[in-house]
Every structure is written in C-alpha cells, then in structure tokens.
Amino acid sequence: MALKKEMGVIHSDTAAFPPLPCICCGKELESAMGDGANNQPYAGTVFHSYGHYGSTIFDPMDGSFIELNVCDDCLKERASLRRVAFKKVPRSHSVPYKYWDPETDD
Ligand SMILES: [Zn+2]
Numbered sequence: 001m002a003l004k005k006e007m008g009v010i011h012s013d014t015a016a017f018p019p020l021p022c023i024c025c026g027k028e029l030e031s032a033m034g035d036g037a038n039n040q041p042y043a044g045t046v047f048h049s050y051g052h053y054g055s056t057i058f059d060p061m062d063g064s065f066i067e068l069n070v071c072d073d074c075l076k077e078r079a080s081l082r083r084v085a086f087k088k089v090p091r092s093h094s095v096p097y098k099y100w101d102p103e104t105d106d
Contacts, residue, residue, distance in 0.1 A: 016035060016036050016037055016038050017038040017039050018031065018035075018039070019031050019039050019040065019041035019042075019044065019069060020039055020041070020067070020068060020069045021069065022044060022069055022070055022071035022074055023068045023069060023070060024070055024071070024074040024078070025071060025073070025074050027071045027073075027074075029041035029042065029043065029044045029069055029071060030042045030043075039067060039069065041069050041071075043071060043072045043073075044069045044070060044071045044072060044075075045069065045070055045072070045075055046067060046068075046069055047067070047068050047069070047070065048065045048066065048067040048068075049065055049066055050063070050064070050065045051065070
C-alpha cells in the first residue's frame with residue numbers, strides 16, 4: 001500500500017478518503033457511509049469546484065477539482081444570512097428523451 005504525505009496528512013492510494021472537517025468552523029465530521037466511502041460526511045454537505053474564471057488561485061481547466069465540506073449548522077446559519085444561493089434545475093430523468101439533431105447541436 002503506497003502512502004502519500006500531502007499537506008501534513010498521510011493517506012493511502014487505496015483507502016477511502018475520510019470526511020474533511022467543516023471549512024467554516026473546523027468541526028470534525030463522521031462518515032455517513034462507514035469507512036468505505038470517500039469524503040461522505042454525516043450532517044454535512046460536500047461542495048466541489050472545477051475552478052472558476054474569476055479565481056486568482058484555482059482555475060486549472062484540466063478536469064481536476066477541489067472539494068470541501070460545510071457542516072449542517074454552518075450551512076443553515078450562512079443561509080439565514082443570505083450567503084447561500086439556490087436554484088432548482090430539472091433532474092435529468094424528468095427531462096424527456098428526444099432525438100439528437102446534429103444540425104442544431106440540441
Ligand atoms: Zn461548521
């Protein structure tokens with residue numbers, strides 16, 4: 001089993017990555033799926049980004065992404081302060097199939 005040391009944390013290539021602590025308050029989060037799932041926190045939400053055009057530190061445009069967790073308490077508190085945007089989009093299974101038209105790319 002190969003071990004890597006990155007940012008002071010040692011983990012193996014094959015072991016599941018444990019839940020990250022809350023990025024706001026630092027609370028340690030337990031796994032919602034036992035030890036076999038990668039960063040699957042209980043009472044927290046995972047957010048990931050492939051970068052952002054306006055970022056001055058992360059916009060790799062190579063498919064890599066960063067991931068962070070926010071505990072439910074912090075997310076609820078920040079939402080009450082209007083710091084969380086929300087938008088509902090149709091789930092893919094609710095969008096009807098149709099034949100693809102290469103002329104319109106739609
Ligand atoms: Zn928190």
